């Protein structure tokens with residue numbers, strides 16, 4: 001049966017690859033670094049140019065579609081998900097890595113209809129790995145099927161997480177206590193690629209059993225959430241309930257056993273939702 005969103009997904013893959021070329025090219029230039037929510041929440045002109053490249057190309061082909069883009073939201077646009085076809089864009093996930101030429105930098109494009117992610121594309125630009133997933137049709141890396149790890153023993157797991165860009169001492173204390181709880185289970189190891197999107201693709205690839213974080217945004221995880229679930233994984237809120245991509249919290253794991261074991265160790269806290277009303 002013809003897929004009504006196939007042309008949109010094909011475009012997402014093509015523009016993600018073109019964006020990746022822009023990112024690789026920019027690595028040869030000096031990168032002017034600006035900051036957003038904190039001194040370590042970085043953005044560059046390349047982030048902004050890549051987002052504009054993606055959005056303009058979509059507007060030309062699909063003029064009725066809507067957008068949630070990290071840098072558009074940073075510039076004051078709203079972050080409300082409607083039932084309309086919506087492109088959820090992180091032009092560079094891993095900007096700090098990009099600034100330092102640390103080799104994990106992703107272009108992340110999620111596509112939502114009726115508030116459900118229909119396809120996800122994560123292009124790991126420096127590894128030249130194109131991760132894709134279409135709802136109900138599996139997850140792939142450069143065309144090869146992805147399958148999560150079969151591990152059910154947390155003590156034999158690698159768990160991915162990030163410290164985030166908040167340096168609020170209370171939040172950092174929660175993050176460190178959760179990290180200590182999980183590390184001392186013990187688990188085989190804790191890792192972080194420096195990008196939620198690639199961390200989630202590592203779970204989908206079976207390289208890590210789980211990824212969790214409090215502090216992410218919808219654009220960090222929209223595409224990766226479908227790639228994980230289409231690779232056979234599960235998604236939860238850090239409190240064990242249903243995942244809410246606007247809540248700034250996520251657990252992505254190979255199975256529910258591992259996911260629920262991690263939930264037990266997380267000292268959760270709440271942050272202002274991505275779709276909270278804009279401050280007047």
Ligand SMILES: O=P(O)(O)OC[C@@]1(O)O[C@H](CO)[C@@H](O)[C@@H]1O
Nearest residue numbers: 092093094095162164194195196
């Ligand atoms: O700002 P960026 O580069 O798009 O986000 C980078 C990032 O690593 O920071 C967040 C907090 O650690 C991660 O979830 C996210 O992937």
Ligand SMILES: [Mg+2]
Nearest residue numbers: 090093094220
């Ligand atoms: Mg990001």
Ligand SMILES: [Mg+2]
Nearest residue numbers: 070090092093
């Ligand atoms: Mg980004």
